[in-house]
Amino acid sequence: MDELWSFVQRKSHKRWVWLVLCRRTRQVLSYAIGPRNDATCRLLWSRVPARYRFGRLYTDFWESYQNELPVCQHWPVGKEQGETNHVERFNLTLRQRLGRFVRKTLSFSKCDVMHETCLRLFLHEYNLQCASNYL
Numbered sequence: 001m002d003e004l005w006s007f008v009q010r011k012s013h014k015r016w017v018w019l020v021l022c023r024r025t026r027q028v029l030s031y032a033i034g035p036r037n038d039a040t041c042r043l044l045w046s047r048v049p050a051r052y053r054f055g056r057l058y059t060d061f062w063e064s065y066q067n068e069l070p071v072c073q074h075w076p077v078g079k080e081q082g083e084t085n086h087v088e089r090f091n092l093t094l095r096q097r098l099g100r101f102v103r104k105t106l107s108f109s110k111c112d113v114m115h116e117t118c119l120r121l122f123l124h125e126y127n128l129q130c131a132s133n134y135l
Helices: 038-047 063-068 085-097 112-134
Strands: 002-008 010-021 028-034 057-059 074-076
Touching: 002 085, 002 112, 010 038, 010 085, 010 112, 028 038, 028 112, 038 063, 063 074, 085 112
Parallel strands: 057 074
Antiparallel strands: 002 010, 010 028
């Protein structure tokens, strides 16, 4: 699990994209867009499919993860341990392929609906590619 920063219309309108990635298949299991707080973390956890809710959850040390995720499954780790490399690599892929998610860019979303629609289309295509590579 991880989150990345983006914006809509201007940099002062921050949007955090929260992601859950399956380490085995590299597919994105769920996402949530919102502020970097407990409510968005709770929304992200509620969107994780039921069959994935019993595995280990590797995150950074952000307080919202510790507040909202089941204690017995949550494993906060630092970047040096390499447990979150897959999701960090996905964040870079997202920023490379979608200009609106780059921090310094001329292309950006003008409304929240288009921001999320663009993300959903990308995630759908990305998950299809991961599924075909996994088979």
